[in-house]
Amino acid sequence: MGEVRRTTSATTAAVWEVLANGWYYPAWVVGATRMRAVSANWPAAGALLHHSVGAWPLLVNDRTESLRCEPERELVLLASVWPVGRAPVHLVLSPTTDGGCEIVMGEDLAEGPARLVPAPVRQALFGPRNAETLRRLAYIAERRSA
Numbered sequence: 528m529g530e531v532r533r534t535t536s537a538t539t540a541a542v543w544e545v546l547a548n549g550w551y552y553p554a555w556v557v558g559a560t561r562m563r564a565v566s567a568n569w570p571a572a573g574a575l576l577h578h579s580v581g582a583w584p585l586l587v588n589d590r591t592e593s594l595r596c597e598p599e600r601e602l603v604l605l606a607s608v609w610p611v612g613r614a615p616v617h618l619v620l621s622p623t624t625d626g627g628c629e630i631v632m633g634e635d636l637a638e639g640p641a642r643l644v645p646a647p648v649r650q651a652l653f654g655p656r657n658a659e660t661l662r663r664l665a666y667i668a669e670r671r672s673a
Contacts (some may be wrong), residue, residue: 605637
């Protein structure tokens, strides 16, 4: 699983607030374009985000499931983008000595046709996308806590 990291001046609590509000998902996840529904118990394990990927008129309705949730510390998701596949996404938040937060994100395909693409190629594609995803997440958390 390839990892990207980002350090932000926002606290772990501020970053967690963004992650814990499912309606923010398309604001920080590259590729997600709109929310259709968020489980009331989001981000608890088993909760779902119903979102769309792509641009009109080529929208794909999909969902992301929370697999594990430790508030202000860890969130593990199972993102689905059919027909590409399904990918576990592991987000870890760690406080920094200056009061900020380091965010680590790991992702790789677990199933689906895109799994046939060699791992180094998949990671070369995921890396820049996930770096931008963390950039957006950090910016939102920083602005909300300012």
